[in-house]
Amino acid sequence: MPSRTVSDHDLLDRLGTLFRSAGFDGASLADIAAATGLQKSSLYHRFPGGKQQMAAEVASAVGEQFASGILAPLASDRPVAERVELVARRLREFYDGGARSCVLDMLSIGDPGVSASEALAAAAAGWTAAFAAVAREAGADARTATARAQDAIASVEGALVLARVTGDRRPFTRAIDRLPSVLLGDH
Amino acid sequence: MPSRTVSDHDLLDRLGTLFRSAGFDGASLADIAAATGLQKSSLYHRFPGGKQQMAAEVASAVGEQFASGILAPLASDRPVAERVELVARRLREFYDGGARSCVLDMLSIGDPGVSASEALAAAAAGWTAAFAAVAREAGADARTATARAQDAIASVEGALVLARVTGDRRPFTRAIDRLPSVLLGDH
DNA sequence: GTCTATACGACGATAGAC
């Protein structure tokens, strides 16, 4: 195993941060080289498929990290309300209170390739499934649970768009605060 | 007044359609020339400020058309519920049932320039004010009305992101269907 | 595995004829 100056994990992490702030089209290979500390040719050694492969692997990695680092508590044995509260806190942190855009948004614009698009769709599906599972626990049928999950995710995604356009992060804060009532149907 | 092969209105309309589907970075001048039927140099005659000016004027035009063509009924003398229903129908049409992305999202990524960013923020503010006005009519105080307006807009914007990523337009349909209850507080 | 150097097409933008 020859030594790598940047670990795969760190590499994907820095790529993800860049893609999330600049978008797929907005992140040039020069930007990527600067952000990762690797030269363009080294990047092609790690990602023979070029920028599209970078986007695809970032989408997969973010999806997995999101599932294991943020959504995982939803499957614990704590009380439902408590689990949702914990996820809300982690989401607030992940999006830095609404200051960071979502990779689902930023990587779905432009031409990131089929693999990246599929990975984004898979990440969205995983998020939806995790949210729907707690909605089912709260008594919702499968159809309603999925709807509540999607609506909760949409409220977060939309608030992030609004924050980027207006600079107002309060809609994001409210979307996070509303998570328990939206998912658990607690009107 | 020398004749123009494409009217200002049509020009901005075609530019808007392109920016909405490709984003600011994704719409190259070659794409723009193809979409408008004008050569690049002709475009610079109409928009001396280049692509950034095109984005700024599109953002302004869409904001005005949105206000006059979609939100205007909110200020009529019909019953509140009826006005909101009408706006819901027009929003559904404007976004083609969730198939089209929002210019607020697509033009706020990349470097569209200060003028475009300000025009986008103004458009978002106008949308918010129009929605908040009907919430106030329904009895909400100013603070609550603005929150309801922002939350309603966020649910639409987020549903459009979700539709682009997953292909599922049902969240958009539900966001539109929920407009009356979200704005008027009809739980 | 990473580097320097380079290919070459596409990019935004401009010059000048008509």
Added chain:
DNA sequence: GTCTATCGTCGTATAGAC
């Protein structure tokens, strides 16, 4: 007002040395 032709730069991607 629109066109053809072109500028210089930056884009993605590659070749080959170390």
